[in-house]
Amino acid sequence: MSARIRVVSLVPSLTEAVAVTAPGLLVGATDWCSHPADLDLVRIGGTKNPDIAAITALRPDLVIANEEENRAPDLAALRAAGTEVLVTEVRTLDQAFRELDRTLRACGVADRPRWLDEAEEAWAAVDAPGEPPTAVVPIWRRPWMVLGRDTFAGDLLARLGVRQLYADHADRYPRIPLDELRAAGADLVVLPDEPYRFTADDGPEAFPGIAVALVSGRHLTWYGPSLAQAPRVLGRELRAALR
Incomplete structure (x- = not known):
């Protein structure tokens, strides 16, 4: 991993991904970020109503967000305050894998985590039934x-x-x-x-x-x-x- 950066997550899925992969990078997360269960971070409000002042007070190097879960005006306010924001788009499984890899790299994670390989392997092995309900x-x-x-x-x-x-x-x-x-x-x-x-x-x-x-x-x-x-x-x- 490169030099440690300070990350705030506005998305529960991304919070878990970063926390499991690189403990210590996250300095803030939303009230809805419930995994891992022992996550001890500054809470900065909800995904739809984050406390912009609380986020900027944490001096994050990066805020990670999602185009569906977070509101564009909040992300614009963070950028206006000088905060770098990475926005993901996840509407398919393949897109999720790509965006997870991109997000982790933006957080300074150099090596692909094993759980991501395991997830791809698990889904590649799915054999759907012939007659779908x-x-x-x-x-x-x-x-x-x-x-x-x-x-x-x-x-x-x-x-x-x-x-x-x-x-x-x-x-x-x-x-x-x-x-x-x-x-x-x-x-x-x-x-x-x-x-x-x-x-x-x-x-x-x-x-x-x-x-x-x-x-x-x-x-x-x-x-x-x-x-x-x-x-x-x-x-x-x-x-x-x-x-």
């Missing part, structure tokens, strides 16, 4: 929102053999009324436990008569060290629902 994938309720086109989580599910009914929707996260979701003809409803914390009670209550897979939101939506376990974890959860 059709699914709706809610990510929020009140109002109901589902995965649409061009999403990282949607790409992971497609690689695991799940065909989203709203994958070709004009919106990336469309709002769909519950009665329409129920009538969509899905074989499966995939309920992650984040960003909305869906529970086992939500499936039977909202989608009677349809198979429901309650899945790990972290393994479905985070792009970091969890990617190495994601095919196994998500595959097991999906298979259990379809038995």
